[in-house]
Structure formats: C-alpha cells, structure tokens
Amino acid sequence: GLVSSWSLRYLQKAYRETGEVVRTPVCAGRPASSIFLEACIERQPDILLTEMQDQLRETCVVEVSIATISRT
Numbered sequence: 001g002l003v004s005s006w007s008l009r010y011l012q013k014a015y016r017e018t019g020e021v022v023r024t025p026v027c028a029g030r031p032a033s034s035i036f037l038e039a040c041i042e043r044q045p046d047i048l049l050t051e052m053q054d055q056l057r058e059t060c061v062v063e064v065s066i067a068t069i070s071r072t
Contacts, residue, residue: 008039012059021060033060034072 011032015021021032033056040047040055049066056064 007035008042011036011039015059019061033062033064036060037069037072 011021021036036056036059037052040052044051049069052069053064053066056062056069
C-alpha cells in the first residue's frame with residue numbers, strides 16, 4: 001500500500017521533535033519503518049534497496065539489513 005503525504009509529514013515531525021520515529025499502529029504489527037519505506041517508494045518508485053537502507057539510517061536512525069528491507 002501507499003502512504004499519504006500527511007503520514008510522511010507526521011513521521012518527519014515526530015522524528016524532528018523526539019529524535020525517534022514512534023511505532024504507530026496503523027496496521028497491527030506494522031512498524032513505522034515499514035510506513036517510512038512505503039513513503040520512500042511513493043516518492044521515488046525506482047529507489048534501490050541500498051538507498052532505502054541509507055534513508056532508514058539517516059532519517060530513522062536504525063540499521064536494517066538489505067534482506068530485511070526486501071522482505072518488508
């Protein structure tokens with residue numbers, strides 16, 4: 001599924017204000033990083049897994065393996 005621009009702004013605001021992205025139960029068991037990745041794909045449909053990994057590291061301050069990203 002796609003994520004709305006409102007959701008992306010909410011996640012970015014939460015990160016700026018708290019220094020972390022808080023897990024928001026949009027769907028049961030879906031971490032905020034999944035929502036963030038969907039937003040990355042919405043913004044840039046041809047994004048590479050390595051670029052998504054970089055975005056997670058820089059924006060959400062989390063380390064996620066390429067394998068985990070590909071399964072998400």
